[in-house]
Amino acid sequence: MGLSAASAVMPPWHQYSGFLEPQAHAALLEWTLANRHRFKQSGVTEGVDLSRRISEKLCDLGPLHGVVEKRVRDKLPDIFSRTGGRPFEVEHVELEIAAHGDGAFFARHTDMPTGPGRKPLGGDDTGLQDRLVSAVYYYHREPKGFSGGALRLYGFDARDDSADYVEIEPEQNSLVVFPSWVSHEVTKVSCPSGDFKDCRFAVNAWLCKVLK
DSSP, rough: OOSTTTTSSOOOOESSSOOOOOHHHHHHHHHHTTTTGGGGEEOTTTTTOOOOOTTTEEEEEEGGHHHHHHHHHTTTTHHHHHTOOOOOOOEEEEEEEEETTTTTTEEEEESSOOOSSSEEETTTTTTTEEEEEEEEEEEOOSSSSOOOOOOEEOOOOTTTTOOEEEEEOOOOOOOOOOTTTSSSEOEEEEEEEOOOGGEEEEEEEEEEEEEE
16 A cells, blocks of 8 residues: 555555455455356446446356455444445445456446446345445455555545555455545556456445435
8 A cells, every 4th residue: 555645635544454354354255266158248337338447347247246245234334434425314225346457457437327327226226325435455366466556535626637646455255345426546466367257356346325
């Protein structure tokens, strides 16, 4: 972790180490590798754009979905405190697995879409879900087969060319939380083997409030 500008006003964030029990951590990695054939190219709001995002994703954690969601929900009071927001009823936890291989990255963006980018809950007219808190859980095979892939969070009022940011390393079995409106990116990953097993894996989680 490194802050490029000590005087910058940085957004609230926190990294929890040892987030999942060892058995759950191992099971999640096993599930991910077993379902490699189901991963699809990640996109952005407008669709796939390889100039802005290169990664693969799977919106299914199988039997680990409930395990990860419960662990996140158990920490909600502390997560709200760490991210500086007012506590709210989390009506939906959106989860996806992201795999970053050699050359993968995600350019600067926020997780709080507006307009047509906002998602209806359940794909129907039950309401629109707003992402208010973002969480990223990191896991990978040992020995680690990649480098890079830091989460870069930008400071308040940072320009597009700003050097005011903090970089958080994708630490094994850790969870990083931050407000969904924070501008951030995933730096480029180097994975020399090119093997899926050596990717930088992460579960992206969004704590959502539904507007009826």
